[in-house]
Amino acid sequence: MNIRFRDSGFTLFEMLAVIVLLAIAATIVVRSMGMSLSGSKTELIANQLQQSLRRAQLASLASGKVTMVRFDMNRRIFSAGHAKFVRWPESVSLHLTSAKQLGSAIAFYPDGTSSGGHVQVIGAHRSYRLNIDWLTSAVRMVQ
Structure with missing residues (x-):
């Protein structure tokens, strides 16, 4: 009975192939994480703006005075x-679209109306549009 032992292990070519595949996978993961982070900044700003607009709407109704959201x-x-x-x-x-006489601002009035308009929040990979209804002053965000 003659048993042959083969050297166990991997060839240099097999090792290089595995390293190349791991590098490609790492590149894909890092790029997707980068897109996700830049998209989350855009989403964060859009959410903060939506909350600020809604707070201004409520403040105007509660105080009986005009409340402005100003943009610089x-x-x-x-x-x-x-x-x-x-x-x-x-x-x-x-990008802000509002009443010309207000400049870079949106006004909320105590009777429940507003100057209306919309704000586009644009990032590298995502964008959001906040619509402010002039009649009801409702603030709606669409992606």
Whole structure:
């Protein structure tokens, strides 16, 4: 009975193939995580803006006074009423459409109406549009 033993192990070619496959998989994972992080910044700013708009709407109804949400596009900030301002990152851009006489602002009135308009929050991989109804002052976000 003659038993032959083969050297066990992997060849250099097999090892290189495994390393290349792992590098490709790592690249895919890192890229998808990067897209997810930039998309989450965009979503975070859109959610913060939606909350600020809704707070301004409620503040106007509760106080009986006009409440403004102001945007400073050069400094990349917005604020609702007397609340602390929110800064958005350079990777996110905002485009505001509002009443011309208000400039870069949206007004909420005590009778439940608003100046209306919309704000687009645009990131590298996601974008959101916040619609502010002039008649009901409802704030709706669509992706």
